Structure formats: C-alpha cells, structure tokens
Amino acid sequence: MRDDALPPDPFAGDPNDPVWAFSDEEPAAAEPVSAAERDELLADLRDLAVYQALLEQRSVRGVVVDCAECQEPHYHDWALLRASLEQLLADGKMRPHEPAFDPNPAAYVSWEYCRGFIDGITAAAKQAAKSK
Secondary structure, three states: OOHHHOOOOOOOOOOOOHHHHHOOOOOOOOOOOOHHHHHHHHHHHHHHHHHHHHHHHHOOOEEEEEOOOOOOEEEEEHHHHHHHHHHHHHHOOOOOOOOOOOOOHHHEEOHHHHHHHHHHHHHHHHHHHHOO
C-alpha cells in the first residue's frame, strides 16, 4: 500500500506519540527550562495559589486558555493547571492531558481576569488602609 493512500498520522512529530510505549527507542528529550523560564514558572505557581485561594471560594473552578493551535478554549481545573506547570518545571514539557468533560464556561476565568481580580483586591485594601 502506498503511503499517500493512508490517512495522515495524527501524532506525526509528536514526542508524546503513544507508539513510544511499544518501542525500545526513547523519544527525544525535552530541553530543560532556562533560569528565566524557571523563575517565570515559579512565579506562575505562586500566583496560581493566590488565584485559587481567592477565586475558588467564589465558585471559580479554574482557568480557561484560548488554544492557538486548535482555536478552541481549554478549561483547566486548579489542580490540573498546577500539575501541568510543575511538570513543565521538572521535565521541560507537558504531557497531553484529558480535557475537561462538558465544562461550564461560566465557572472558568482567564489568567488576565485573575490578575485583574488580584489588582482590584490590592487596590481596595490600599484604599481601606488610607481611609483609616
């Protein structure tokens, strides 16, 4: 059978191709994160802990990210996002993960919303401190 008669391999070039589980060869190792990337990831993990502490009590389940590859939103619960960032920090790459099943978009906010929420809380606390 000719190669062009077969459907394209959906995992072509993907280092997380499931076929590696059946192979003696090791997939190409990911590049370790640079010192600057490490600092950014650690800052993101600290920020994530604050965002979760303040927003989870308001029924926010996690963060939504607009995917540049598939042009669709990806919904990440707090724990999944933390695990992904920790894995990126440790391994230099993230494994694929199972997407949220039938997520309620109203229960997820963007990273920018989280930052704005914290900025609002901080500004309100500063204002309250000034008026005392």
